[in-house]
Amino acid sequence: MSDVAAKVKAIIVDKLGVDESEVTPEASFTNDLGADSLDTVELIMEFEKEFDLAIPDDQAEKISTVGEAIAHIEEATK
Amino acid sequence: MELRRVVITGLGTVNPLGNTVDEYWENLKNGVSGAAPIEKFDAAKHKTQFACEVKNFDPELYGMERKDCRKYDLYTQYAFASTDLAVKDSGLNLEEIDHDRAGVIWGAGIGGLQTFFEEARNYKDENPRFSPFFIPKMIANIAGGLLSIKYGFRGPNFTTVTACASASHAMIEAFNMIRMGKADIMITGGSEAGVNEAGIAGFNSMRAISTRNDDPKTASRPFDKDRDGFVMGEGSAAFIFEDYESAVKRGAKIYAEMGGGGMSADAFHMTAPDPEGKGANLVMKWALEDAGITVNDVDYINVHGTSTPLGDIAEPKAIIKTFGEHAYKLAISSTKSMTGHLLGAAGAVEGLASILAINNSLIPPTINHFTDDPEIDSNLDFTFNVAKKREINVAISNTFGFGGHNATLVFKKL
Numbered sequence: 061m062s063d064v065a066a067k068v069k070a071i072i073v074d075k076l077g078v079d080e081s082e083v084t085p086e087a088s089f090t091n092d093l094g095a096d097s098l099d100t101v102e103l104i105m106e107f108e109k110e111f112d113l114a115i116p117d118d119q120a121e122k123i124s125t126v127g128e129a130i131a132h133i134e135e136a137t138k
Numbered sequence: 139m140e141l142r143r144v145v146i147t148g149l150g151t152v153n154p155l156g157n158t159v160d161e162y163w164e165n166l167k168n169g170v171s172g173a174a175p176i177e178k179f180d181a182a183k184h185k186t187q188f189a190c191e192v193k194n195f196d197p198e199l200y201g202m203e204r205k206d207c208r209k210y211d212l213y214t215q216y217a218f219a220s221t222d223l224a225v226k227d228s229g230l231n232l233e234e235i236d237h238d239r240a241g242v243i244w245g246a247g248i249g250g251l252q253t254f255f256e257e258a259r260n261y262k263d264e265n266p267r268f269s270p271f272f273i274p275k276m277i278a279n280i281a282g283g284l285l286s287i288k289y290g291f292r293g294p295n296f297t298t299v300t301a302c303a304s305a306s307h308a309m310i311e312a313f314n315m316i317r318m319g320k321a322d323i324m325i326t327g328g329s330e331a332g333v334n335e336a337g338i339a340g341f342n343s344m345r346a347i348s349t350r351n352d353d354p355k356t357a358s359r360p361f362d363k364d365r366d367g368f369v370m371g372e373g374s375a376a377f378i379f380e381d382y383e384s385a386v387k388r389g390a391k392i393y394a395e396m397g398g399g400g401m402s403a404d405a406f407h408m409t410a411p412d413p414e415g416k417g418a419n420l421v422m423k424w425a426l427e428d429a430g431i432t433v434n435d436v437d438y439i440n441v442h443g444t445s446t447p448l449g450d451i452a453e454p455k456a457i458i459k460t461f462g463e464h465a466y467k468l469a470i471s472s473t474k475s476m477t478g479h480l481l482g483a484a485g486a487v488e489g490l491a492s493i494l495a496i497n498n499s500l501i502p503p504t505i506n507h508f509t510d511d512p513e514i515d516s517n518l519d520f521t522f523n524v525a526k527k528r529e530i531n532v533a534i535s536n537t538f539g540f541g542g543h544n545a546t547l548v549f550k551k552l
């Protein structure tokens with residue numbers, strides 16, 4: 061697992077209070093991990109803080125799974 | 139419209155004297171102080187370094203999950219804890235009740251002060267963003283809203299914000315909802331969590347709280363000559379109010395009848411009480427009128443008595459004005475001498491103390507009395523230092539808030 065993936069998973073486990081085993085790449089924040097719209101905004105803000113980047117709203121809206129978040133952050137921090 | 143009778147069938151609390159009703163009463167009757175050096179933050183540089191804090195609070199014991207706690211300010215967690223206890227204590231079958239006829243009216247004086255403080259402290263001009271939970275976690279009505287979600291109660295739901303009278307106003311309104319037939323069951327009470335940097339420093343600047351750092355346990359000394367301000371408390375008390383007929387029908391345990399409530403304003407000053415206690419006199423008068431009783435019916439007054447220099451002079455004057463000769467026959471006590479001042483939750487924990495006093499035929503004491511204050515009529519019976527046995531048919535509880543908001547609750551033995 062990449063460094064980015066590990067950090068992303070740790071943030072999700074912390075913020076959503078879910079078990080690490082549930083945080084698979086395919087897992088959807090809202091459908092699988094119990095997040096509501098506010099949780100999702102908070103996750104994006106945490107990713108921005110952790111990786112020191114800005115995720116514009118139009119891009120944030122496209123991030124709905126764990127894998128999509130990891131891919132976006134890996135691309136943005138290349 | 140025929141007014142219905144309202145009874146109290148469930149009790150719950152987490153407060154500086156205990157995390158259950160039994161523990162609370164045990165310490166109340168034994169005159170135990172809940173004050174100690176502050177543990178929530180490093181208060182070394184603050185003028186006041188002690189408070190009455192809730193001890194060993196574990197939200198997961200009351201059915202809250204870790205992920206919920208992250209989104210709930212401490213004042214909401216206290217509300218959930220005391221309500222969990224009250225609902226269980228009531229024996230209500232939550233599957234069977236009509237959820238459209240059940241509501242929540244909660245009281246909170248400040249709301250999520252800790253949340254506000256933390257978020258504001260992290261704010262940066264160059265990156266002006268707040269957590270998406272900042273607003274919903276901080277607002278003073280969210281505890282009541284979240285309780286309705288937890289229990290599925292779709293009846294009347296709002297929050298009263300009248301500083302230290304908040305919970306009393308909430309309880310009066312919950313009572314009125316049932317009395318007027320707009321609901322059958324109400325969760326009510328109040329919660330507050332103001333023991334943090336902003337709460338302590340804010341009240342310090344007003345010179346409202348005691349600075350007796352060398353002896354926290356004797357700092358809350360209502361009606362004592364050397365009182366120097368109130369001691370900050372925190373926590374919550376919750377009640378289940380029910381229509382009398384349905385409570386009897388389901389064989390519920392009934393602790394007391396909610397007899398009535400009075401409301402008034404001082405119309406005098408932002409924070410200081412009217413020195414003659416005109417608003418305080420009025421609120422007690424109207425409370426008795428609302429309950430359909432006379433001054434001679436009252437056995438016990440759980441007073442506001444915060445241990446502040448001015449307030450403790452005005453309230454006894456108002457009691458004498460309201461009750462006349464009977465003022466000298468009834469028992470008075472300030473349980474704030476033990477719990478500290480729970481601000482918006484004061485009416486709830488003190489209402490609970492009044493109900494427990496009725497049930498146990500015992501007046502909890504006003505502890506920490508050392509020296510009479512010549513400005514306070516010493517012929518009044520303040521139940522100083524030691525609890526007193528007394529049959530109580532009617533107890534009233536006073537709360538007065540900044541802004542000049544006054545509320546008085548009337549509880550009757552059934």
